[in-house]
Amino acid sequence: QVQLVESGGGLAQAGGSLRLSCTASGLTFGRYHMGWFRQAPGKEREFVARISWYRGGTTAYADSVKGRFTISRDNAKNMVYLQMNSLKPEDTAVYYCVADLSFDRIAVGGDYWGQGTQVTVSY
16 A cells, blocks of 8 residues: 655744655655645645656756755655745645656656645745
């Protein structure tokens, strides 16, 4: 059974930082592309970042987070991270970890989803 478990969410002030973690189990982690999505209240779920399983880890970001967020992975630990800097109130959302075998497809969704972790950024 595949499980993706996010952690690290919480409350931060604008301009601050948070680091989200996602622990994967039940899949061959080194063969899955990983990503992060988020959903703010009253809004649709949106893509945030993705990282390939290839050596070197090709990454891609939504324009809204480019230059502020960094996605990374540790294949030895079956974990993917999202370092969020220069947080803004509009970053407030539930953040979801996603896994998929297709790097293209993970930009719009994925085979497996975590339960989400709340990030709240105050003024």
